[in-house]
Amino acid sequence: MNFWLFKSEPSVYSIDDLKRDKSTPWEGVRNYQARNFLRDTVKNGDLVLFYHSNAEPPGVAGIARIVKEGYFDPHAFDPKSKYFDEKSKKDNPAWYLVDVGFVEKFDQVISLPMLKGTKGLEEMMVTKRGARLSIQPVTKAEWDIVLKLAGAKLAVK
DNA sequence: GCCAACGTTGGC
DNA sequence: GCCAACGTTGGC
Numbered sequence: 001m002n003f004w005l006f007k008s009e010p011s012v013y014s015i016d017d018l019k020r021d022k023s024t025p026w027e028g029v030r031n032y033q034a035r036n037f038l039r040d041t042v043k044n045g046d047l048v049l050f051y052h053s054n055a056e057p058p059g060v061a062g063i064a065r066i067v068k069e070g071y072f073d074p075h076a077f078d079p080k081s082k083y084f085d086e087k088s089k090k091d092n093p094a095w096y097l098v099d100v101g102f103v104e105k106f107d108q109v110i111s112l113p114m115l116k117g118t119k120g121l122e123e124m125m126v127t128k129r130g131a132r133l134s135i136q137p138v139t140k141a142e143w144d145i146v147l148k149l150a151g152a153k154l155a156v157k
Numbered sequence: 158g159c160c161a162a163c164g165t166t167g168g169c
Numbered sequence: 170g171c172c173a174a175c176g177t178t179g180g181c
Binding site: 007009053054055058112129130131132134 | 177178179180
Binding site for chain 2: 031032033129130131132
């Protein structure tokens with residue numbers, strides 16, 4: 001069981017959109033490091049901090065869960081898609097998707113300043129300068145701290 | 158809207 | 170393989 005932080009701009013796709021949709025393919029990852037996580041490490045049942053970037057305030061808005069682990073991104077093969085990538089071949093796909101399911105929306109966004117000010121989260125990628133990676137691993141200890149901050153209903157196991 | 162950080166591209 | 174140019178991310 002792994003823990004992650006996935007970033008999304010709420011103007012594009014927010015925790016409320018996920019709540020409405022129940023689950024969604026996590027589209028548009030076009031960064032190789034993030035791709036490697038989606039292809040190799042993100043597994044069914046893994047838990048995800050849903051992070052709102054370019055938001056007011058930026059921060060963790062809720063929890064999601066991996067409901068379908070890495071599979072080829074069909075959009076990369078489709079010339080009409082904005083995610084088309086001619087370098088991605090069917091016998092050697094460049095890009096992968098996972099599906100995430102809605103678990104919980106926090107009553108209050110755990111803002112980036114709050115994360116930065118919390119003991120135990122100093123090493124969390126998202127709190128570091130220039131942490132642009134859109135798929136980030138989170139430790140169990142960090143996960144527990146964020147859920148405690150949120151007063152999350154999901155039991156910390 | 159600004160701009161620092163940083164990933165990618167492409168000429169050489 | 171170096172590195173300048175360029176594009177994107179994302180906090181502020």
